[in-house]
Amino acid sequence: MAAREKAAPGELIFRILRRDGEVRWISHICQPLFANDGQYLGIRGSNSDVTEHERMDRALKESAYNLSEAQRIAHIGSWELDIIRNKLIWSAEIYGIFEIDPSVFGASYKAFLEFVHPDDRASVDEAYTRSLSDRTPYEIVHRLRMSDGRIKHVHERCETVYDADGRPVRSVGTVQDISKQVLAEEVLRESEEKFKGLAASAQDAIIMMDGQGNISYWNDSATRIFGYSREEALGRRLHDILPPLRYHDRSGAGYSHFRETGEGPFIGRILELSAVKKDGTEFPVEFSVSKLLVRGEWHAISILRDITDRKRAEGLMQQQVRNMTALTDIGIAISTSLDVRVTLNILLDRLTSQLGIDAADVLLFDQDTLCLTSAASLGFRTFSIRKTSVRIGKGHAGRAAYDRKTLIIPDLGDTLTHSLKDEAFRGYIAVPLLSKGTVKGVIELFHRRTIDPTAEWLSFLELMAAQAAIAIENATMFDSLQRANTELAISYDTTLEGWGRTLEFRDEDTMGHTKRVAGLAVRFARLIGMDEKEIIHLRRGAYLHDIGKIGIPDDILLKQGPLTKEEREVMQKHPDYAYELLHPIPFLRPALDIPCFHHEKWNGTGYPRGLRAEEIPLAARRLTEKAGLSRRCGNT
Numbered sequence: 001m002a003a004r005e006k007a008a009p010g011e012l013i014f015r016i017l018r019r020d021g022e023v024r025w026i027s028h029i030c031q032p033l034f035a036n037d038g039q040y041l042g043i044r045g046s047n048s049d050v051t052e053h054e055r056m057d058r059a060l061k062e063s064a065y066n067l068s069e070a071q072r073i074a075h076i077g078s079w080e081l082d083i084i085r086n087k088l089i090w091s092a093e094i095y096g097i098f099e100i101d102p103s104v105f106g107a108s109y110k111a112f113l114e115f116v117h118p119d120d121r122a123s124v125d126e127a128y129t130r131s132l133s134d135r136t137p138y139e140i141v142h143r144l145r146m147s148d149g150r151i152k153h154v155h156e157r158c159e160t161v162y163d164a165d166g167r168p169v170r171s172v173g174t175v176q177d178i179s180k181q182v183l184a185e186e187v188l189r190e191s192e193e194k195f196k197g198l199a200a201s202a203q204d205a206i207i208m209m210d211g212q213g214n215i216s217y218w219n220d221s222a223t224r225i226f227g228y229s230r231e232e233a234l235g236r237r238l239h240d241i242l243p244p245l246r247y248h249d250r251s252g253a254g255y256s257h258f259r260e261t262g263e264g265p266f267i268g269r270i271l272e273l274s275a276v277k278k279d280g281t282e283f284p285v286e287f288s289v290s291k292l293l294v295r296g297e298w299h300a301i302s303i304l305r306d307i308t309d310r311k312r313a314e315g316l317m318q319q320q321v322r323n324m325t326a327l328t329d330i331g332i333a334i335s336t337s338l339d340v341r342v343t344l345n346i347l348l349d350r351l352t353s354q355l356g357i358d359a360a361d362v363l364l365f366d367q368d369t370l371c372l373t374s375a376a377s378l379g380f381r382t383f384s385i386r387k388t389s390v391r392i393g394k395g396h397a398g399r400a401a402y403d404r405k406t407l408i409i410p411d412l413g414d415t416l417t418h419s420l421k422d423e424a425f426r427g428y429i430a431v432p433l434l435s436k437g438t439v440k441g442v443i444e445l446f447h448r449r450t451i452d453p454t455a456e457w458l459s460f461l462e463l464m465a466a467q468a469a470i471a472i473e474n475a476t477m478f479d480s481l482q483r484a485n486t487e488l489a490i491s492y493d494t495t496l497e498g499w500g501r502t503l504e505f506r507d508e509d510t511m512g513h514t515k516r517v518a519g520l521a522v523r524f525a526r527l528i529g530m531d532e533k534e535i536i537h538l539r540r541g542a543y544l545h546d547i548g549k550i551g552i553p554d555d556i557l558l559k560q561g562p563l564t565k566e567e568r569e570v571m572q573k574h575p576d577y578a579y580e581l582l583h584p585i586p587f588l589r590p591a592l593d594i595p596c597f598h599h600e601k602w603n604g605t606g607y608p609r610g611l612r613a614e615e616i617p618l619a620a621r622r623l624t625e626k627a628g629l630s631r632r633c634g635n636t
Contacts, residue, residue, distance in 0.1 A: 010029070010030055010031070011027060011028065011029045012027075012028045012029075012030075013025060013026070013027050013028075013050065013054070014026055014028070024049055024051045025049070025050050025051040025053075025054040025055075026047050026048070026049060026050065027047070027048045027049075027050040028045060028046075028047050029045060029046050029047075029048075030043050030044065030045035030046075031043070031044050031045070032044075076093065076174050076175070076176040076177075077090065077091045077092070077093035077094030077095075077096070077097055077174065077175045077176075078090075078091045078093075078094070078172070078173070078174050078175075079091065079094055079172070079173055079174070079175065080170065080171070080172045081109060081170065081171040081172075082169075082170055083160075083168050083169055083170060083171060084169060086108060086109065087107075087108070088107040088108050088109055088111070088112065089107065090102075090107050094175055097144075097152070097154065097175060097177045098115055098144065099146055099147070113125060115144050115145065116142060116143070116144060116145075117142065117143035117144060117145045117151065118145070119143070120142035120143050123140070123142065124140060124142050124156075127140045128158065128171075131158060131160065132160055132168050132171075135160070135162065135166075137157065137158060137159040137160075138157075138158055139155065139156060139157040139158070140155075140156050141153065141154070141155050141156075141178070142154060142156065151179075152177060152179045153177075153178050153179045153181075153182040154175050154176060154177055154178060154179075155175075155176045155178045156173060156174070156175050156176075157173050157174050158171055158172070158173035159171070159172060159173065160172075202219060202221055203221055203305075204221055204303050204304060204305045205219065205221050205222035205225045205226065205302075205303070205304040205305070205306075206219045206221070206222065206301070206302070206303055207219075207222055207233075207238060207301075207302045207303075207304065208299060208300070208301050208302075209238050209255075209299060209300045209301075209302070210294075210297070210299055211259055211294075211297030211298060211299060212237075212259075213237050213238060213239060213255045213256075213259065214235055214236065214237055214238075215233050215234055215235065215236055215237075215238050216234065216299070217234075217301075218230045218233040218234055222304075225277075225304065225306050226241075226242065226275070226277050226278060227277045227278030227279060228241065228278050232278075238302070239255055241276075242275050242276060242304075243273070243274075243275065243276065244274050244275075244276050244282055245276075247274075255300075258291070258298060258300065259297075259298055260298075261298075262291050262293070262298045264289070266287070266288075266289045267289055267290070267291055268289075268290070269288065269289075270286060270287070270288045271286070271287045271288070272284060272285070272286055272287070272307065273285055273287050275287075275304065283306060283308050284306075284307050284308060284311050285304045285305060285306060285307060286304070286305040286307050287302065287303075287304050287305075288302070288303050289301070289302050289303075316456065319354075319456070320456075322354055323354060323460045323463075326350035326351075326353075326354050326464070327463060327464070327467060329346060329350060331467065339475070340375070340471055340472055340474075340475035341375060341376055343468075343471040343475075344362045344375055344376035344468065344471065344472075345376050345378070347362070347376075347464060347467065347468050347471070348360045348361070348362065348376055348377070348378040348379075349378060350464070351443070351445070351461070351464055352378055352379055354460065355445070355457060355460070355461065357379070357445045357446070357447050358379050358425070358446055358447050358448050359377070359378065359379030359380045359385075359423070359425070359445075359446040359447075360377070360378055360379060360443065360444060360445050360446065361374055361376060361377035361378070361380070361385050361388070361443075361444050362374075362375050362376045362377075362433075362441055362442070362443055362444075362468060363375065363388060363390065363397055363441050363442045363444065364440065364441040364472065365392065365401060365439050365440055365441050365442075370391060370392050371389050371390060371391050371392070372388070372389070372390045372391075372392065372397055372398060372401060372441065372442055373388065373389050374386050374387070374388045374389075375441070379446070380423060380446075381422065381423055382422055382423065384419040384420060384422075385419075385420070387419070388419075392439075395417070396409065396415070396428060396430050396444075397430050397442045397444055399430075400430035400431065400432050400442055401432050401439050401441075401442050403432075404432050404434060404439065405432070406429065406430070406431045406432070406458070406461075406462070407428075407429065407430040407431075408428075408429050408451065408453065409427070409428040409429070409451075410426075410427055410450045410451050410452060411426050411427065411450050412425060412426055412427070412428050413426075420446075423446065423448075424448055425446040425447065425448055426447065426448060426449055426450050426451075427445075427446070427447035427448075427449060427450050427451030428444070428445065428446055428447070428451070429444070429445040429451060429453070429461070430442050430443070430444050430445075431443045431445075431461060431462060431465040432465075433465055433468050433469040433472060434466075434469055435469040435470065435472065435473040436473070440468075440469050440472040440473060440476075441468070441469075441472060443461075443464070443465050443468060445461070493539070493540070493543075497514075497515070497543055499543065499544065499547055514542070514543055514545070514546065517542045517545065518539050518542035518543050521538055521539070521542045522535055522538065522539050522542075525538055534619075537590040537591040537619070538591070538594070538619055540588060540591040541591035541592070541593065541594030541595060541619060542594060544578065544582065544588070544591065544594070544595050545594050545595050545598050546574070546578075546595075547577075547578050547581060547582065547595055548573075548574030548575050548576065548577035548578030548579075548581065548595060549574045549577075550577070550581070551573070551574065551577035551581075552570065552571060552573075552574055552577075553570070556570055556571055557571075572599070572607040572608060573608070575595060575596045575597065575598075575599060575607070575608045576596075576608055578592075578595035578596060579592060579595070579596050582595060591619075593617035593618075593619045593620050594617075594619050594620050596608075596620070597609070597611065597616055597617050597620035598620045600612075600615075600616040600620060601616075602616070602621075
């Protein structure tokens, strides 16, 4: 009897392969049979085809698995709340999100609320309660507090099923772990706040363009630099408002290429371009662009800096370098050329090119006539300026010289002189040339437009005027020195001639001999190509060749008839007397060879040293021949 009670039916499910090749699932149920007295009789069994049921069961399990995997991958769990029985069913993923072991957790709505962050608990409960009363679905983002204190962010959705009487029966919903998204959003939000803070405090214009080239961000500095408010700029095409009109087509085409490829000649580079303000003012900017890929579209972030002041400073520096170069050129001209007109022409060339003036001239002051006359000019269409002669105190130039002040006339109007009417000048500046408090002349600048000079411009002009005054002063001093040297040389030669004639007055027989000797010697020296400096000393030596006879007593010098031996010895001392007389005078030392050695002879029989042949200085040899010729000419 006991065996009979234990003999329960059994089921075995297995597959078979039919003759047509199809696989079918078979359910085999069998049960042992016993008689009333417990005797075993045999087995009773049955087979049934359960293929469709097995397929549905497996599909259901596979669907459940796929759902579970999908929930795991998306961090989304599903739940169902039986409101009548207060029974909460969670999917495996929700247990994973809440980090709870299903075997030790009794899922219920109250237990769920315990995991909600205390600060969010009331709002979650209120949202669910309100959805029940309003019979509307709800969704909410709230925080979970883990057992170790960590915080998670979840996104929850819920819908409720009601019975025929409108009473809630069952709620179903999902919970998605969005902690990573929230963290990313917080990081992005923090980054955006930092970007906005930096952009707001930046002195440069920061402008962002979307994939269509429209302005999507515009900071305060962009408003300050370009004049457009944020409201005026946002949504407009940057290439329609900031580049000058002549660049619009090129800029638009360049951005179209960038939008398609993310590449362009301006990406990653710093360029200097022209931009236009709201009021139409064109000014230079430093421009750089970075690219940013947003949802598959290329966006651009542009940083623009107003470099007007920098370019002005660079221009001023370059102008100062050019000015210094011009001043150096003038200084070199002054130091290397004593021709004042050459220096003044160089000065006018530098002035007109550096200052951008159409024409200029220099008038020199004549102390004798008290008039200013043209010395150099440049840039004039006619030659009338070369005939200029202005009395000091009269006209524009004369007034500037008299007042010793720079005269600036922005617009000459009807005050232009008749001789310059054809030049069509308007602007005019006259600068007096002063050296050591003395007026040397005037620089005149003429321009065919009005003149509005800056302080730097005038400073350079006055420096050039000072250089011109120095050049004129140097030339004047050189001319004066030349005249003084010439007059001194003439005085020297006149004195030497006087010494020679003084000797001739003692001996009437030699009257004119000295002058004839000097003339013959000079003519011969020029014929053989002697240097002019050497000829000067040759002439002086010729005038002084007998100067030593001033020490010979008259009774010997003027004696008629032959001299005695003793008298001849006295006479032959006159070359030594010449040396003693002339050597202390520095400028006559180069001429000493003639007075000292003109009585030496080729054969060595001369005096005072008895020199022979080439021992005799060349100048003395030449003079000896001409002296002999002079005596023969004088005796005929």
